[in-house]
Amino acid sequence: MSDAWNEGYFTDEGYTYSYSREINPVFQRYCLLLRGFATLESTQAYHCELGFGQGVSINIHAAANPGSWVGTDFTPSQAAHASTLASEWNSDARLYDDSFEQLLARDDLPQFDSISLHGIWTWVSRDNQKLIVEFARRHLKPGGMLYVSYNCFPGWSPAAPLRNLFSLHDRFAKSASAGPDQRIDAALQFSEALLAANPNYASSVPNLDAKLQSIKGQNRQYIAHEYFNRSWDCMYFTDVVDAMAPAKLDYVTTAVPLDSVDPLNLRADGMDFLEGIEHPIMREQARDYFVNQSFRRDLYVRGSTRLSSAEQRQGLFNTRFILLQAAESVPLHVRGPAGEASLQSEIYGPVLQALAANDYAPKTLRQLANAASALPYDDVLQALNVLIGLSAVAPCQSVAAENQVRARCNELNLLLCSRSLLSDKIQVLASPVTGGGVTVSRFEQLFLISIKQGQQHPTEWAQLAWAILGEQGEVLVKDGKPLMTAEENIAEFTARAHVFAEKSLVILKALGIA
DSSP states (O other): OOOTTTTTOOOSSOOOOOOOGGGOHHHHHHHHHHTTBOOOOOTTOEEEEESOTTSHHHHHHHHHSSSEEEEEOSOHHHHHHHHHHHHHTTOOOEEEOOOHHHHHHOSOOOOEEEEEESSOGGGSOHHHHHHHHHHHHHHEEEEEEEEEEEEBTTTTTTTHHHHHHHHHHHHHSOOTTOOHHHHHHHHHHHHHHHHHTOOHHHHHSTTHHHHHHHHHTSOHHHHHHHHOOSOOOOBOHHHHHHHHGGGTOEEEEESOGGGGOHHHHOOHHHHHHHHTOOSHHHHHHHHHHHHTOOEEEEEEESSOOBOOHHHHHHHHHHOEEEEOSOGGGSOSEEEETTEEEEOOHHHHHHHHHHHHHHHHOOEEHHHHHHHTTTSOHHHHHHHHHHHHHTTSEEEOOOHHHHHHHHHHHHHHHHHHHHHTTTOOSOOEEEOTTTSSEEEOOHHHHHHHHHHHTTOOSHHHHHHHHHHHHHHTTOOOEETTEEOOSHHHHHHHHHHHHHHIIIIIHHHHHHTTOO
């Protein structure tokens, strides 16, 4: 394919239909509050996503957040999918297939409360990076947030030459008639053969072959966009800080609440060393060496304002949280760069019990602290951030905002569930409570359709799900083996429907989804 319009970006294979919680303004505001920074919050906010891929995240957030959204993705097929999805649920989101240069030339754009780009920065040219910064300079409000994620050093240092090998093979050795999957496989096979020939590079990088084998097992759509773009500009954290400076953007924190739990990320000697670094930017860069950071999720603010300790504490006390899964299914261990840690039952037991009370209804930190009154405030807050890191808990938006978007979420979710009749591409629904997406499998979406149709019993949900799947010539897989008879499939669907009724349904109701 000619690079005339795609500038070397791998457009022969569409991106995945994944969802990114870091683009959710509710989640972003919580990350800033956690580190003591003030944020803008408005029922008339404007938000922007640059490079929205298939448009799953931007549609979810346009439904689940008050205000309006603008976005672009210069791959026409992806922009078409996102726009079609938006029009089918009557969204007012403005979705384009503009390049960053074309978007910057528009004179009909508002000032944004947030601008987000996930998985874009590293994979575009330096010229496009400058256009992104200029866009933020012109269109981000004072006090507005910018979220950016990117590959970074030092973590990428060992594998960067391997990634370059993939891209070079695709550029110089590809067959004009080969499909994208064939080209990807050919590049991976070439790289595997090269490593087998024992180059000095391979002997200098431990476990390089294991890294390659891991890549081979990943989703081909992900591999295409992660490893096969012509542009790939891996940076150090401070390089991105410098790049954002012309837009008057201050780095404030990561969009990773688990980063606030130092014992999971740093050993004692590392913590002691970092404590001795006064400048916050230098300290953050040095921290990347201790955790061997390879991918960053960063939040910048245009004119950051520090909260007082009292203001921050008050904001956290008033923040609501909700459990996203059954309390008994929350993992008992968490892993960070410093190793694995067990969740202490004397802390997490009371917190999970409090979160699960009253049919999993959202609760403020103040309510949780009162319910787990034997625990210090700091322990409760840290437990919540660990649970957020495990994707077991999410911060919530205000009740007023929740009520404002509930009808929009219902409309989008009805559309997504109807799509599950034919496809398993999008396995996430919009929650008016969290302002973001919640993983709901295709089969669970089919169960929700049954409930919407007035069917009350799990056996009825199972019959509908099997009717859909069986008609399409698909079967369930249990213990790694396909179930070959209708009876086996119905029995398995029924078992899953009962689990859904007993554990998942109450949570989806609390999330405003069911």
